[in-house]
Amino acid sequence: MVESIVSSVVSSVVSLVANLLMQKAVSLGGVRDQIKEVETELRLLQGFLKHADSKRTRGDATIESWISETRGVAYDIEDVIDTFRYMHERRHQRRDCTGTISRYSHKHDDWITLNKIDSKIKQIKSRIQIISDSKVRYGIADLGESSALDESLQSVRQFSPQFDDEIDVTGFEDDKKQLVQQLVNLDNRRLSVISIVGMGGLGKTTLARKVYNDPAIREHFGMFAWVSVSQSYRVIEILKDIMNKVMGIKKKETTTGITVEDFEQMGEEEVRQHLRDFLRDKKYLVVMDDVWTVDVWRQIHQVFPNVNNGSSRILLPTRNMEVARHAEPWIPPHELHLLNDTHSLELFCRKAFPANQDVRTELEPLAQKLAKRCGGLPLALVVLGGLMSRKDPSYDTWLRVAQSMNWESSGEGQECLSILGLSYDDLPYQLKPCFLYITAFPEDSIIPVSKLVRLWIAEGFILEEQRQTMEDTARDWLDELVQRCMIQVVKRSVTRGRVKSIRIHDMLRDFGLLEARKDGFLHVCSTDAVVSSHRVAFHDRINEEVAVSSPHLRTLLGSNLILTNAGRFLNGLNLLRVLDLEGARDLKKLPKQMGNMIHLRYLGLRRTGLKRLPSSIGHLLNLQTLDARGAYISWLPKSFWKIRTLRHVYINRRMFLSAPIIGDHKNWQTLKITWIYVDVMDMIRLGGIRFIKNWVTTSDSAEMACERIFSEAFGKSLEKMDSLFSFSMTMRELPRDIFFAHARHLQKLRSLYLIGPFQQQQFPDSSQFPPNLTKLMLEGSTLEQDPMPVLEKLPNLRLLALRWGAYAGRSMSCSAGGFPRLQHLILSCLNDLEEWRVGVGAMPCLTHLTIDGCRKLKMLPEGLQHVTTLRELKLIEMYCEFIDRVRNEDGYKVRHIPSTIFEH
16 A cells, blocks of 8 residues: 555654653653553554545545645644653753752743643644544545555665666667767867757666766866756856866866865856866867756857867757757757667666566566556666566566556656656655655755765654664665665765765656655745745755745755845744755854754754854754864854764864863764864954863963864863764874874774874874774875885775875885775875885785876786786876886786776
8 A cells, every 4th residue: 555755754753652652761741641642543543544645646635634634743743752852851961950949940941841742732632633533524444554564674684785776778889889989080170069869767868977988988088077957057056067077176186276265266257268278278078967958058158169179079968959959050969769679678677687687487478568668768667677676576466566557648758757656656654755855955966875864864764773773774775765766876885885975867856846745745945935845945045035934844955055144034943853054155153042943953054154153052952963064163062062962073173172072972973073273362262162271371382282272172072982983083183192092992983084194103003993993094194104014904994095195105015914804995196105015815805996196106016916806996197107007018917807997
């Protein structure tokens, strides 16, 4: 039976209520019995919701208000539960307060709050009774518990991370060959635009990616840029995206002479001029993906100079033939067509049977029928194949799916929409809100999985399990969406194959947005939108009137917002669970009333213009994530560290100095402290770090005082970090001796990222590293002594990256038996490295090796030929002499490696 998103919400709230009732430590006063009654009533409504949703899908409009009322009740109950939990946590923090008047005052406040909650619960019970009585009038029957409620995600954990992530270019081999030939054709000397035209879901972008990454293309062109345009675009952003990718503005080393700060402040005309001048004598390929209108090309094309060098090409995937013909009148557009029956069946089976391409004899007729019904549309074939891969491979099961589909086509791509709906309906109820949430991100954006996972957890979508963290559970669910082809993988980690970033196809996003808006789950707002959802997303601009008039909001997601009065639109939004304002550069301050957002779990302030946080942020006792990367915030209240729910914290050194870590943090997963200049005296004058005044002497420089203060505070704080999984310090001066004095106690630490020189270039012994470390990245360490004899003894290390002068020596050696579990080694910009030796038996598990910009390295090590596990060798920005040697006299060292990639 189909599970609606509303049913998912109610199921989640039922679990929440049940958990609350089991928590004996949480005092429920005299309302425990009432809460128990609410739980019972909600469980009864669950079965009726399934029947209501089935009537709704048949177009019964009268059922909408019933479902809406049920959804509203569920959200109100969740608010009540969160208020109880907040009261419990506040009491915990007050236990040290022993004053009689203070105790009496607190008890009086709690009594008032409990009375309000009691009144709210009575209202909710009355509303539930009305909802329950009205189901008869609407003809809603109880169909019982859906099998979806009993479905287990055990199969998710058996999923192989090596599942193919993209729509294959099945049937498009000739198309790819033709496009490559056109792009590298030396007879065509002029700047040329080659368009790929076809309907949505036909595979234009996937084909373009295959062409873009083809070895012949990589060999022919010297510079590359891939930009996604989409329907809503800003010319300045497109131009800057191209400029950054061809000129490498945001890399740590660039020969353009343009700093990141200069680049970010450039206006459109300045960017045009720089880009035009730079490209004038270059061999480049630019892909402008998903161009919808002729206006885009009209506004962009002048930055591409036509110098008649035969090596300037634009590849233009678009669904609009007019765009293609306008961009290049002299070259016929490359039209993609629907797949024939043979290729359709091949692609469908590849997805439906990922582990075994052989189709069972009894399933072959149904497989042919299902593939044929997709109308040759690759996206439909991939999505339906992903759906069938999760089904029992029996004839009866497949026949039921075939019979349940609405095969009537009422327009272009309608078959695909039917399949998308079927695949969405087939999702386990826990995954539906997770999928719909992805549609909140801007069109064509690359979505970091780490952020998505934290948002899911903050929203309450992820169930707690004893055997693993909520983050791991969320990643299991993400893998399930990948397996079902509902999302596409952009990047995986090499060592563990975990998904690092994703994207969602336009058609799937459009479908998800419609579904989310229908259920009042999520709404991506335009400037004149009327909000009726509990979650809203604003891209670029926010309609402050919309936000102010929506006090019921639980989630406000912003992407590069342009704000005029942040305090105004945030005041009154006290039910927010998630507030993400990433990229809002003109956000200068937050309202003092932030402390009233007692339900807030996720606060995203990354790359905002904030300089200070309100002291009331310490009242956010449910906060799980604070992300302040790229913001120049100078102060953090000490009460912040008393928040026991913290899981992921990203702050700068100035914030850390103003309030070193205190309290117990059993839930911590990630701590990242980024470098930022600190003037200690100035901070004292501003009222920060008062506790360290006695440490500052008149003979101290600000820098000396800062380092001494930081070392002291850092050492004390490390004692409270024993639950960390990931730790990162990106600063120029780090008290590493203090860190490694405590590192052995960080039993859970898996990931460590350190930037900056070691004090006196002294490298710690292997026994001083966290014992279970799997990922280590060192950058700018300027070590003079070879670190490999130490690092190769780390028993669990799987990824090692030495970057940007991490090692300043001339010779490096990996001995036999060293690095027993290392899978990925990255050596990048070790400018003095000349010789690297690898003993026989070293790195027995290595699968990926990347050498980038090590210009003095003379040759690959002799012992590399014995590392038989290597699957990929990537050589980037190496001198031609080195590359020629690898291809010729040193070929025997790499002959066993399936993939050797050369990048300029």
